[in-house]
Amino acid sequence: MKRLSNYLSGTRRHAILLAPVTLALLLSACGEKGQDVEQHGPEPTLPEPQRGLLPTMKIAEPAPWGDQHPTVPEGYSITAIATDLKIPRQTLVLPNGDILVAEGKGGNASPTKPKDVIAGYIKSKGTTPVKGGNRLTLLRDADGDGKYEMKTVFADKLDAPYGLALVGDKLYVANQDALVRFNYRVGQTQASEPPVKVTDLPSKINHHWTKSLAASADGRLLYVGIGSNSNITERGMVAEVDRAMVWEVNAENGAHRPYATGLRNPTALTIQPRSGQLWAVVNERDEIGPNLVPDYLTSVKDGAFYGWPYSYWGQNVDDRVRPQDPDKVASAIKPDYALGSHVAALGVDFSEPAMGAQFAEGVFIGEHGSWNRATPAGYKVVFVPFRDGRPSGKPIDFVTGFFGADGKTRGRPVGVTVDPRGALIVADDLSNTIWRVTPNKAAQTAR
Template identity: 55%
Template sequence: MHLPPVLALCAALLLTGCGETSRLPETGVAGSAPQLPAPSTSLIPTVKVAPVEGWSANATPHAAPGMAVTAFARDLDHPRWIVTLPNGDVLVAESNKPANAGEGKKPSLRNWVQGLFMKRAGAAVPSADRITLLRDADRDGVAEVRSVLLQGLVSPFGMALVGDTLFIANADAVVKVPYQTGQTQITATPTKLVDLPAKINHHWTKNLIASADGSKLYVTVGSNSNIGENGLENEEGRAAIWEVDAQTGQHRVFASGLRNPNGLAWEPGSGRLWTVVNERDELGNDLVPDYLTAVEDGAFYGWPWSYFGQHVDERVQPARPDMVAKARVPDYALGAHVAPLGLVIADSSAMAGKFGAGAFIGNHGSWNRKPPSGYKVVFVPFVDGRPQGLPRDVLTGFLSPEGKALGRPVGVALDARGALLVADDVGNAVWRVAPAGR
């Protein structure tokens, strides 16, 4: 994309970090009742991505006091999502955006700058398109067995085992394949259950979780844009969570107005479905807060016309006051631009015994905030099935003192003994966090 001289100059200043604002709170607004600042916009979008450095040999992130972190597995290829199987085996989706992601996007300064910085952030590597099985047979906290379970997928992300069927959320479809407990390689060809919106792939990650009886799948489908600038006709069925019949593939929109939902989890006490959502950009360093929320059947959460309830986004035209009036306020603000992806909710495990009941969240980290936010795993306490208090750090140290990305957390899961597993897609590792000495 060729930029006019004045915009090229502004982009160059952006790249050098000139004009950085005074330091702000690390995550901006957070909690159950955040006080949101006024929005601010500028001609040049704020972009500040941590260049990839990776971990040196034997280096690890930093665990919270009383906890210890070890490498469950290293030398993976962009590990994004984790699922623990009933027998204790761990599945890891090694994946990146599809090769055709971004095709058909309208040319814009925002897309040009974002694409440039995504390359610096390590997001331009080809997708491995596989699921790897990890097994810790001797229970020492390190996976000594590693096997390619399934390959030739399409940017796989979410996974769920229901009986003897493994469901996988590819970027373009939910597929299924037979699986027997203990199997380390699948030779069967996956069959399609349902197509998913894939045009342009502004948000390509698709996650899924099964209902308690296995009859339904809940599937996340992110938006195709920041605020609908690629045309609302390209948002059909997007910015939503689908409910899919696990047998027939028949589906409906379960909840909508969720710009980019990722992690999904059932709250053990109430049985309610929860998700973490990446909100919109370019309204300032402390807007809009990404969030954690319970998801209600038929509920609308505002995107693109409003954010965090009825806060109107004046950039979206024509206005839709009728839609704004329906927008539900999310349960919990996680902070602006922290990019929450991973989510697991625990009530009785080795980790929850240390932290209490609540949600573990993998914050992938900002690309457009000064100073950066996210780049850590946090814990949000729950009381009576709802979040309460401020987030607490569980795993940090993903940014070097010079601001380079040693790693970026994505998916989180509890292993068979209740320890926390964290997929690190920049560090190419899965970390295991457990109480020290255990």
């Protein structure tokens, strides 16, 4: 309870006293009703909303990997190529094969209600005690043997860096408060000068602090995903200005505009090869049941509205939101593909043929894992197959074992990056590890 008291000390206490027995009663009073509902694909089954005092909250006890490691499909191998990092989030494979890792932890929003304090306490149980690095670390495998013998700080003194993109000789980094750029030359191991600010990003309050990033195929435009400042506007709409959307930013001068809106928390962005289409994974809202609302994968269309906060999965109205806006609901676009409720998708990247025939066409998605379901969801990397440029079929488990059979959590995947030479790079921000998954020759040629 001392840790819970620490959470309360930085908030408006609302004149409550949370003894251990009270906390237990609050949590047990809000158990899940009904069975888990499978929610994968373009037409998920959506149950009726469940309203209660608190959602069920459960994060497994963290445990070290020891001599264990995540599980990958037959014909694939997984190796830890970097450990002892400072909260790795997203990665970027550079032209010479070096890997940049964004490390940090942001956020500055204080909980506004007692239930938010408790939720924060529960979620903290599944995070690393390590302090965020606020830096970029460079990994290098000089001789190509799969062992990254160099680990060096490329740039530090950043502010919770997250999204990364390379356009020619410019390296762009989305900090929680600003989009910045470095000059970059191939083979460089350390930034040669401080970053230049491209544009400020909303950060006065950061309920969702991550700023995802992708560059257009021609490099002229950057796309920045900016999450909401609340679950469903509890802080008022003023706190949501310029948030819950994807910005389109001129890479040269920082001029920006809303590209797509109504996306509660677009945590990762990627550009589809050949088509140049922007795609995102989005974390949806909480507190209406263990099976609502599914997090999703979707193409992101210019000028489109995706529902938040007024509706979810198209025109399903969230009657908690005041005032209602029927016109906005009517305009809401249904996402392309449901990933399941509360899986917390935080990474996405399109595959390459070098990843093997079974996983040649589609996207890899890093699912950080739920905190508010009695039956945990996520805690794995999945592959969503595509056909004719669209998602097709159920997701396939690709990297599992983060949530162990013993009920303990050894890792939580965040960013996923495909190395076109044939590897998937996975950032694990619980064990502070970068994993590398590679196919053997049989997997690359199997049909």
